[in-house]
Amino acid sequence: MSITRISFIVLCVALGSAMAPARPGGGSISGKVTIDGTPAKPLPIDMSKEPDCAKQHATPITTETVVVGSGNALENAVVYISEGAPDEDGAPTQPVSLVQKGCQYLPHLVPMMVNQELRIENDDPLSHNIHPLAKINHEWNRAQPAGTPPIIQKFDKAEFIPVKCNVHAWMHSTFAVMKTSHYAVTGEDGTFKLPDLPPGKYTLTAWHETYGTKSQDITIAGQQAQTVDFSFKAKLY
Numbered sequence: 001m002s003i004t005r006i007s008f009i010v011l012c013v014a015l016g017s018a019m020a021p022a023r024p025g026g027g028s029i030s031g032k033v034t035i036d037g038t039p040a041k042p043l044p045i046d047m048s049k050e051p052d053c054a055k056q057h058a059t060p061i062t063t064e065t066v067v068v069g070s071g072n073a074l075e076n077a078v079v080y081i082s083e084g085a086p087d088e089d090g091a092p093t094q095p096v097s098l099v100q101k102g103c104q105y106l107p108h109l110v111p112m113m114v115n116q117e118l119r120i121e122n123d124d125p126l127s128h129n130i131h132p133l134a135k136i137n138h139e140w141n142r143a144q145p146a147g148t149p150p151i152i153q154k155f156d157k158a159e160f161i162p163v164k165c166n167v168h169a170w171m172h173s174t175f176a177v178m179k180t181s182h183y184a185v186t187g188e189d190g191t192f193k194l195p196d197l198p199p200g201k202y203t204l205t206a207w208h209e210t211y212g213t214k215s216q217d218i219t220i221a222g223q224q225a226q227t228v229d230f231s232f233k234a235k236l237y
Contacts, residue, residue: 026195026196026197026220026223027196027198027199027220027221027222027223027224027225027226028193028194028195028196028197028224028226029193029194029197029202029204029218029225029226029227029228030192030193030194030225030227030228031079031191031192031227031229031230032073032186032189032191032192032229033073033074033079033186033190033191033192033206033208033229033230033231033232034071034072034073034074034190034229034230034231035066035068035072035073035074035231035232035233035234036231036233036234037233037234038234039066039068039072039234039235040066040234042062042063042064042066043063044060045060045062045063045170046060046170047060047061047103047170050126050168052124053102053103054103057102061102061104063170064076064108064172065172065209065210066210067108067188069187069188069189069190070188070189071190072190073186073188073189073190073191074186074190074208074211074232075186075187075188075190076108076109076185076186076208076209077185077186077190077192077206077207077208077230078109078111078160078176078178078183078184078185078206078207078208079183079184079185079186079192079194079204079205079207079230080178080180080182080183080184080194080204080205080207081180081182081183081194081197081202081203081204081205082203082204082205082215083202084200084201084202085179085180085182085202086182086197086198086200088113088179088180088181090115091112091113091114091115091117092113092116092181095116095117095118095119095152096110096111096112096116096117096118096119097110097118097119097120098118098119098120098121098130098173099120099121099123100120100121100122100124100128100130100144100165100171101123101124102124103124103128103168103170103171104171105163105165105171105172105173107173108172108173108174109173109174109176109185109209110174110175110176111176111178111183111185112155112175112176112177112178113177113178113179113180113181114155114157114158114177114178114179115154115155115156116154117152117154118152118153118175119150119151119152120144120152120153121150122144122145122146122147122148125146127143127144127145127167128143128144128165128167128171129141129142129143129165129166129168130142130144130151130163130165131163131164131165131166132161132162132163132175133161133163134155134159135159136157136158136159137155137156137157137161137177140153143167155175157177158177158178158179159175159177160174160175160176160207160209161174161175161176161177162174162209163175174209182194182197197220199220199221199222200219200220201217201218201219201220202217202218202219202220203215203216203218204216204217204218204228206230206232208232210235211232211233211235212232214230214232216228216230
């Protein structure tokens with residue numbers, strides 16, 4: 001699989017999974033997630049022991065535990081309806097994807113619904129390992145040699161699951177398993193939007209792997225557009 005195709009797959013996953021399915025006629029919640037203070041700088045990752053991966057990166061990649069954009073915008077935060085979400089007719093039939101490329105998990109954060117199919121591929125010429133450290137769901141640990149078929153999995157309970165590779169210690173991801181399709185993942189500008197919410201009372205929650213959660217109650221009336229911002233206090237290491 002070419003790098004161009006991988007980039008296209010990751011882009012489709014990000015666009016497809018970062019916004020909830022449309023329900024025309026409802027209200028919406030939008031906003032921005034930021035950092036208050038000066039966060040620690042990302043650290044460079046040494047891939048010298050895996051030259052097949054190192055040569056895929058024009059410049060050394062860095063850790064993604066905290067990724068901050070212009071104006072202290074926080075990337076890779078999940079914003080979702082944690083209470084009061086409308087009933088759903090099961091999980092989406094389209095799978096979400098995790099690709100191992102250049103000794104990275106792509107994307108770093110994989111949002112999905114409970115019982116939605118997860119498809120994991122290895123596009124590197126070497127073996128990888130996928131180890132979700134689940135506490136509520138069943139924990140599993142599987143190797144995926146180069147050229148082997150995709151690994152297909154589902155999770156039947158809501159949970160934010162850290163994922164590591166036992167072969168390459170720098171490889172980390174998170175499976176964000178939620179009961180609702182009303183969620184968004186912030187990009188480099190830190191913004192989010194949850195469209196087409198029926199009138200009602202909701203709890204809106206922002207989650208980040210380093211900073212934890214912040215929640216706010218909100219009421220949607222008719223086709224009202226609400227704005228909610230979240231700010232996490234910076235942590236230095």
